Amino acid sequence: MMCREFRDLHPAFLDDTLSAHAIVEMQLHLTECVRCSRYDTAIRRGLLVLRNLPAVEPSADFLDRLNQKLVAARELDARAEVFRGPGVGSFLATAASVVVVGFLAAMVFDVAKPARDLRLPPVVAVRPPMAPSAPPAGVNSAFVASASMGLPVWPAAMMAEQAQEHFAAEELGR
Ligand SMILES: [Zn+2]
Structure with a gap:
């Protein structure tokens, strides 16, 4: 297995969605290739840190405020669309x-x-x-x-x- 192939398959390797044959090949490459082994360790450590971060708790009215902003942005877009549309003359x-x-x-x-x-x-x-x-x-x-x-x-x-x-x-x- 080439390093490039290893990197391409690595996300699936981490998610454990590869075929048994592919998993064996990936593990074999890990034992043979120092660079890919380091890469694998770095990604796994990063994921571990990420998963252990405290969950972000949104404030109670977060969803309401987000929806209001989305509606406002949509209205602004619609108005800009009308304004920006080509005039009959230019059309x-x-x-x-x-x-x-x-x-x-x-x-x-x-x-x-x-x-x-x-x-x-x-x-x-x-x-x-x-x-x-x-x-x-x-x-x-x-x-x-x-x-x-x-x-x-x-x-x-x-x-x-x-x-x-x-x-x-x-x-x-x-
Ligand atoms: Zn490699």
Whole structure:
């Protein structure tokens, strides 16, 4: 038996609730191990002292006073609970933010999915000259640039880039 096992079983050993086999093993370990033997003696002495302490006699009205204090503490807790509870405003704000986060997550996953399939060749994506001619249909140069660099394409960033592109194109008189 290891010391750790002895210490784990020691309370049951003291309470005499171990199996006969375990008790024999514990006693065997006590004869073999000085440290556990000392431990056992210390615990037994402590228990002996504890059991021989004079019993504490509560005063006659102890139970009444204890109950009064418990009731008072419970009332205080209940009042604090009402006070601390979230207001309707903060509750609605929390609910709204949860909805917004969920909506954004849905948007990200919906929009990001096709982007993942868009495996573009690792061509150095030089921004095409802002010629008055239209870029290839359906392909946005800013989007190609960010996708080919392997950067995560966030829908918001994509939209921002596209917006800039449109503004620039409009300024150039496309
Ligand atoms: Zn031991």
